[in-house]
Amino acid sequence: MADTSPLALAKELLAILDRDEGRLKRIDRFIQGRHDDPYMPPQADDEYKLLAKRAVSNWMPLLIGTPAQALYVDGFRPGATDTSGLPQDSSSKSPAWSHWRRSRMNARQAAIYRGALGFGHSFVLTEKTKKGVISKGLSAMKTAALYEDPANDDDPYAALTITAKPKGDARGKARLFDARHEYAVTFKSASDLDSVRVVGKKLHGSAECPVTRFAAQVDLEGRTLGVVEPMIPLQNRINQTIFDLLVAQTYTSHEVRYATGMAPPLQVEYLDEDGNITSDPALAVDARPKLGPDGNPLPAKINHNARRFLFAEDPDVRFGSLPAGPITPLIESVDMSIRHWAAISQTPPHHMLGQIANLSAEALDAAEISLSRKIAEFRSLFGESWERVFRIAAEMEGDTTAQDDYSGEVQWRDMESRSLAQSADALGKLAEQLGIPKRGLWKRVPGITQSEYEDWEELAEDEDSVAQLANALKRATPPTSSAPASADREAVAA
Template sequence: MADTSPLKLAKELLAVLERDEPRLQRIDNFIRGRHDDPYMPPQADDEYKLLAKRAVSNWMPLLISTPAQALYVDGHRPGTSGSGLPKASASTSPQWSHWQRSRMDARQAAVYRGALGFGHSFVLTEKTKKGVMSKGLSAKKTAALYEDPANDDEPYVALTVTAMPRGDAPGRARMFDARYEYAVTFKAISDLDSVRVGTRKLHGASECPITRFAASVDLEGRTVGVVEPMIPLQNRVNQTIFDLLVSQTYTSHEVRYVTGMAPPLQMELLDEAGNVTTDAALAVDSRPRLDGAGNPIPANINHNARRFLFAEDPDVKFGSLPAGPIGSLIDSVDMTIRHLAAISQTPPHHLLGQIANLSAEALLAAETSLSRKITEFQSLFGEAWERVFRIAAEMDGDTAANEDFAGEVQWRDMESRSLAQSADALGKLADQLGIPKRGLWKRVPGVTQTEYEDWEQMAEEDDSVGQLATALTRATSNADTTASFNSEAVAA
């Protein structure tokens, strides 16, 4: 990388934010339910526009929540110590202490949802008064530059906006490179001439402390989430439901009609002078009320299922128009949602709610595609968390943890299985394959890292008591044997 001034880097990063803002804002609009309007006639009235608003069926949050709710880091296993010392347990390791100090048990979900929605999110690791802590950053306010964006884990510079300009108050941002943190101000993201770089300070790490969490990265360095590819299908769903609502409103009911009868007209009362009056006592005549074009205004007819229509003129004809079918539109909605499920790798019953009469094998087959996608996300996000842990260790001065490239995060098993099924499967693994029983404890559904370590401590205590009892039993048995032998010898 060529030597570049902090001011030039700040301008370049703000230009990246300005370039990506329309795309990210469009994604954010779809996540929040602000979708493109369905097609409607140019002269659409207020009723059409109301139906268009009601046609929005926002599936995007579900496409994010389904994999995000299966992503939960539950522990960290450090790599083998190079000094030969035993590894620290997950809950006492410096990496997990940093995790708990940063309150990432609750905050990790926002990082995953941001990455799944926009394609990427970020985590900043920094020194605070409470120690080294990490926090999530939004993709809409953060940009990073990489020498090789497809393969590099660490950016050579990154910037996050902390305050947007308001009135005369300029916007503020923090920029990080491999050694320093810079204070950046600007009047507008689009006004690069107003960018100023202020004081700098050491951030305590040997590389940029901002880590990217990408849901998917191609060899061009582009990131994509689960929302952007689904926008055309979401628009198709909205259009189909809009057509369904229009058909339901205008053609799904039987329409009665009458021919050969003039409609009743709205009348206005006239007094003796021929002026319009509202006092029926003064009225001596009446005439039809006229609209702005001079045409008579028909009177409103209050007609419902309890009223009868009749006419004295034999030429008057009554009839009805049958309701139009809407079943094809309902089938079209169902088909579009199935396409959405297939392309997004979301099980159809998560979207349609149809789980009746499904066997366990059918449910497993439906969940397979989602499980593969979640496994891919765990691999990508797991590597990012490991970099966060190494940077935090370096800031804490822990050289061993900083150089631990063999450690790995542990993901909680979020699959729905009964405890009886899991116990039966784990028992067979231990008995038939000879896997150590302690090695299977972490696979018990719902077990936490603290519970696991409590089990290990109780098992060690039980082993110690058992070994002591065995030793006492052996000592007592040996003493009895020796005494018996001595007695026999004396008798002889």
């Protein structure tokens, strides 16, 4: 039977972090723009190396940012009911959304998505603090979790996150979580498992491990994969093509002039009366060609530009020029690689090439349908993770109903680019032609926030209350009789 003691779990999790460190650091290096050097000759000089640095075109932030900018949780709709049988409050005053606001997730959620998209997974820790129950994101480079079935389980049975790395004689620190307790862990190095120590223990307030995994993609082997690692070979190919383009642009894209049958002028050094080399030609009594380290005369530098003419006294001297080399094939190769990138990464080509002229709305929708499907997949995966976070937070806050709420769901903001007039027209048709309740369509108004939605509900309730009061007063007031007035008119007429 496997050892599940806190010390054994800490060693296993630190070993996982040590094993994955090289792979995750390489992914992080590519995200930051520190890519592999393109191929160059072994004797390449400093100019070649400078061109290699300038050849880096970092597409990785676009690869992460394009789907991440369409992921924004805007609300949470509980699915459970309270003891009276009524649905729970889904407003920001509910415990679930109060926990969200307390954790400042409106701003912090983006880092969690970007970490998951970049490395394949990230984590969220839910814990009790003096301010209440809050959640915060954890990096995949510092956090690892263990699952009985990593492909299908949402609940890890243990997780560890490093809070301080070893530095000099100071030991590293980490926090270990299992189903009931939190442990303080110290270590000298992630690779030195004999130095691992468990030095503290306390209850964390949940019946499950309070660390939740946000995975961009999980296969049936339990392996997570982000959007960066599969694109590294293609990124290197683009960098190599751009490097070749810069080299061709620098050395062969210009016309080269040449001369044949003419010896270049030589560098001269002057000698004084004692035969010593002098830098003052006025003191020189003799001159001789200056020799290089190999004993051969050194040619003098020729100051030649477009304003100077070349001429020679020897009639056998011939002048000519070499034509410039073409760079169009290299430019076409860069465009082809970018199109391959767009197809493999499901990124619309106009996001990368900037070619959106003369495209109809239907063509733009067709170009972005692949990206929309990818975003829908991420929303489904991350939504399940957020629902677990809300259940754990409810359990720590003592909400027994919400902690077992497996039918609640997060609400994603509609980030599609549509005008307000188009949306209003579509929502109006849904209400009139299909009979959908108008309040049920409020959430689909583009750009509406949870607070604005709640204000609309309160205003609508106030208007309903005023209308009901007016109807009640109207029903309670008896109609005035018109008989006495008609009798008076008859008497006057008589």
